[in-house]
Amino acid sequence: MVSFCADTPGGYGCSVTTEENTPPQYWYAADKQALLGRLRRIEGQVRGVHRMVEEDAYCIDVLTQISAATRALQAVAVGLLEGHLAHCVVEAARDGDPTAKVKEASDAIARLVRS
Amino acid sequence: MVSFCADTPGGYGCSVTTEENTPPQYWYAADKQALLGRLRRIEGQVRGVHRMVEEDAYCIDVLTQISAATRALQAVAVGLLEGHLAHCVVEAARDGDPTAKVKEASDAIARLVRS
Amino acid sequence: MVSFCADTPGGYGCSVTTEENTPPQYWYAADKQALLGRLRRIEGQVRGVHRMVEEDAYCIDVLTQISAATRALQAVAVGLLEGHLAHCVVEAARDGDPTAKVKEASDAIARLVRS
């Protein structure tokens, strides 16, 4: 079984192919362009924090921006997880033994909860 | 489809039955007794925090205990989620459309990440 | 310098005494009885989670309750920290070198953010 995330027409996809020459099945966590746009905005938020420090903004205002960037990153992560469950885990369940996929998703959730 | 968590011989189980008179299939998030034991210990930790405040323990020590109880609760939650994915979500995937189950799990993850 | 949290008339206090025979100065994080009441309720929430597992409640409902208990614990912690800053750190600043108190508070914040 091969798992990868694929650039598919119209979206960002995770593919699980069980056999060679089988067309992969995709999930669309979200429109890939929308996901890329969100990440671009978060990159801009972090650059904004950098600029605030450079320009000696008030610490509390810097902290407010950091909290906003952190929340935006976590929202992206939850969206990716939802797509991962909906497609990679579900495909694995249908194709056979999903134990490894579930453990992997659960470890990712634990890292997210602790970060 | 009926979803519930069931006290099954030897464990704590979540059951998905698709038809009446079908024996439910269980997941064992962990041995139910072990899970109950962990929750009992967390209850004791919170009672310990209460006692520390009553006895005027130093604030920083109270905060350390609160962090420990919080981490223990989150570890229980991640374990429950793993079991839920491994059984309820996987069963739903095999039985038909898992969309609602995935959304529900994803919402629970979002609440956990934000708490 | 002696730091402790003291049961003072009308509240829960943290005291910083710099000299013997000096009456301690208190902070009132909140009314001590109110704080004890909140902790008692959180203990009840955790006991409720235990009962839900015992009675085989649906996993997602158990997770919702765990998130609520976690949030309540964190709110208590933030309140304790505010009182600690307002009194222990402020007193230390006025009495001399607050470096150790600030480091201690910052370490507690780091543990809280990571839990």
Add this chain to the structure above:
Amino acid sequence: MVSFCADTPGGYGCSVTTEENTPPQYWYAADKQALLGRLRRIEGQVRGVHRMVEEDAYCIDVLTQISAATRALQAVAVGLLEGHLAHCVVEAARDGDPTAKVKEASDAIARLVRS
């Protein structure tokens, strides 16, 4: 009272001036250049996440990178808070009534804990 963060020789400073024509007193959360370097690296981490999505990296690997970026942001925030307590709050305590500064710091902690 004027609070601002100032670019001071050798560091990143938060200044509290109580009177005009009084030279400001600074705190050095950390060397300003070091802080800017950390933020630059986090910006690079987020750009890396963007590139991973563009190149269809495996979702779990994307999530691992998001967790790392989130943790790095939170570590910067805790460092900024420590500097803020050590300087802005301490100066406010010495100069008069620190109530507003403490409330502001406590609100920033609450946002951080919830994000």
